Amino acid sequence: MSQQPDAKPVDAWLAESLRVTVFPSPGASFADQRWWEQLVGQPPETQTSQPRKGGRKDEGPYQDRKLVLDCETTRIDWHVLPAGPPEESDHGFPTIGGYSEYLDMFSDLMRAWLDLEDFPAINRLAVAPILLQPVGSLPDGYQRLSEYLPSVQIDPHGSSDLVYQINRPRESRSRISGLRINRLSKWSVATIRLFTLTGAGPSSRPEAQHRACRLQLDVNTAAEFDGELPADGLIPLLQELMDLAGEIASHGDIP
């Protein structure tokens, strides 16, 4: 019988990116939305019309990070991404900073969005952060992963190419009857290599290489849910999804 892993601080994780996605109900209209301006307080830096997809992408800086609003007829995504290249990061990875720190910021922004008057009716909601924990080597990474994956026996020194992905669905604790929540997580150790060509002459300095445990999360309301999610229940539901993501980041893969 596998042991339940001890809770570890969520602060151990850096965030590579954060995403919140909603799936509008069929017939929901939001073509004229001005959510970016309403939430950020100024127009986006760039706005790209995507007529074939029936959508629009707004992008710009927000609190020293890159914020993207990607609107299509069938889905709406908000992303928080690193503003600069990995080499400008303290960790050598493309991160937006500490997970818990930016989760609070993003959570506030998303709550304000869900609360807007013209927020459309939706039938699905998702929270999908990608998290990183820098490690010194592949065995170190596997050792670290094993602390989060009690049901997986990892041989840190005699294995490679490990990807562990699982869905641990749960019933929602919200008052929305019959709502199931998918708790998808994907665990691996990733390597990033940077190659920099400089203007100092025909030479290269491609020495930078970093490794990290990588946790991709996709915590979402199940597609099988029939009907629209109640508007007055969206903010608590968002919080529930974020709590569940935090639980996986802290406790690892648990039922």
Place this chain on the structure above:
Amino acid sequence: MTAQPHGVETDSLTSGMVPPPDVTLRPGRSAARKIVEALPADSAKRSRVGWRVTCTFSSTTQWVETEHVIQADNATGLERPKTDDDTPYRSVQAAFGSAKDEFLEDGTESQFAREIKVLIAKHRRSALEAISHLILFTKTGHHVANEALSTLGTVSEPTTYEYRRWLLEQSLGAPSAVVRDGAVIGLAWLDDPHAVPYVQRAVQGEQVAPLRRSMERLLEQLGKESRWHWSLE
């Protein structure tokens, strides 16, 4: 330089790179920097762990290979439609993927070689950038890279000439002897004296005797006075 045994994949070139043609680099600035990715999108490679280095050689070109999504029925990342602007990369990547299963025979034009030519004719620089990325920065199989480089020398598309020559010259420094061999063949087809200093440098460091002899023969070919004078007349 130690030659890599056949079949062992290496990550990338680690020295001797120069920027591609028509790229102006500002001192202190990174020209190759855009890094994304998790796992390749095609199912055959889904088991591979790691991030792909996605390289931007100019301010206007970048590759976004896959979305940051979990591949699962219950995930919310799957519905995103693929964008059009990454078609050249995906096409080239698909050709490289298919070539892994093709028997590549010396002296016979492979299906892969034909696809490479078609893709370069269609996508021009974008195709070359994708090929460069796959050969220089990913774990492309050595024999596939060899075939691609050999083919580059026989392509007649004129607007990509300098880029093809650049890639061949850079590939002379590849960790794999098989890849270096492909570069030698491609440069022999190209028959451009511009490559002479690159080949000279490669000869000095070449540890694999048959390959060193191929490079020396290439130097002889490229350095022939008569050929040069003929071309002037």
